[in-house]
Amino acid sequence: MSTESDIAALGGRTMGTRWSVKLSAPRSRDLHALHAGIEAELKRVVAQMSTWEDGSDISRYNRAAAGSWQVIPEDFWNVLVAAHDIARRSDGAFDPSVGPLVALWGFGAQAGAQRVPDAAQLAEVGSSCGWHKLQLDVQKQAVLQPGGLQLDLSAIAKGYGVDLVSRWLRRNGIAAALVEVGGELHGYGRKPDGHPWRVLVESAPEEGAGAHYPPRVLALDDLAVATSGDRWHHYEHDGVSYSHTLDPRTQAPVTRAAAAVTVIEREAMHADAWATALTVMGAQQGLAFAAEHGLAARFVSRGSNGLEESMTPAFQQYLDADRQ
Structure with missing residues (x-):
């Protein structure tokens, strides 16, 4: 029986989006069983926390x-x-x-x-x-x-799904994997070539052509990364763009939202939620808050001279570490 490892790619749909897993496994490993196990973990998140399902625990x-x-x-x-x-x-x-x-x-x-x-x-x-x-x-x-309280965990549940899958894979003998659900990522372990999983930080729609800084690549060595921003869901009314990210403090969609806010955390659940919170705060307040609280965060904002990038010292350290 061969013990050599290859990188296998699995995927499917969940929570209104796609999931994908790249994993290092012996060539003899049953990928169908791994796929079924991943699906079971994600279905548990849906059964408990999906507001799209009338029978879910959150809907009840x-x-x-x-x-x-x-x-x-x-x-x-x-x-x-x-x-x-x-x-x-x-x-x-x-x-x-x-x-x-x-x-x-x-x-x-x-x-x-x-x-x-x-x-x-x-x-x-x-x-x-x-x-x-x-x-x-x-x-x-x-x-x-208390009466009429309606919970919605869509800004954190996908990240939790990533964490569940990573933990399940580890329990089932997968020493290295890169897990993604709807753009939220967690990577752990080393690929067969000995390197960690490297990912390109999710960008603003126009970032490739209009940026004055290089693409940002992260090594996910037991780390999670999540990105929030205005590229995903919005509509226009009377010439004003309204984002799906709501500011609970004003009861209105975020105005002048950063094009992209990326957060690095140990768990994708926390990265997911903090990316949303910092997007709501805005680039200036959000960057100050993240720096004060030691969060690894990167903001891409639209300024008079095009896209402007700013990041906390904690985020910069991950880029510096990857260059060493």
């Missing part, structure tokens, strides 16, 4: 009676605890309860018409939102439904 919570405590499964709990923590630390720039406002502006699973809502609509829908309404019972692994 969103329909629960006011005043009831809902015991939730472990993966849902892990993500909700992380989301609540990042909401607190970001002072509400990240908020897992803004789903109804996102829908009101025309985005997400429950999207209405893509239009600018009036002040009365915003006040009515916004009154039921707010991360501070989340009450968690750690002992019982339960969350209170």
Whole structure:
């Protein structure tokens, strides 16, 4: 039986996007079993946290009676605890309860018409939102439904799916893999040639032609990276572009959003959520916040002279390390 390793590529669809895994495995390894195991991990995320599925655990919570405590499964709990923590630390720039406002502006699973809502609509829908309404019972692994609170974990669940798959692969003897779900990445281990997985940082739409800086490449040696920005979902109304990224503090889509915000973390779940939070904060405030809190973050913004790149010292260190 051959023990030589090759790089195999697997893929599929999940959470409204695509997943892919490159892994180093002996030529004798059953790739069908690995594919099935990866799919099972991702289906668990969907079954627990997809607002597109009426029967999911998050949908059941969103329909629960006011005043009831809902015991939730472990993966849902892990993500909700992380989301609540990042909401607190970001002072509400990240908020897992803004789903109804996102829908009101025309985005997400429950999207209405893509239009600018009036002040009365915003006040009515916004009154039921707010991360501070989340009450968690750690002992019982339960969350209170105060009445009308609608959770949406789409800005963190894909990253968690990446983490789940990476951990599952490790438990099943895969010593090196690069896992991606919808652009969120985690790489660990060494390829058969002895090198770590190297990835090009996801860019702004026009970055290749209009940038005054080189492409940024990262070595993912047990690291995760996520990118947020205005290239993915937006619409125009009366000449104004509205992004799918909502600022919970203003109850409106982010204006003058950075073209791309990239965050490096140990876990893709945290990279995913922080990329969203920093996008909401904006390039200036977000960069200052990230630097103060030791986050590895890169911003690409549109300035008067084209694209402008800025990054925290923590992000720069990863680029420096890759050049050594």
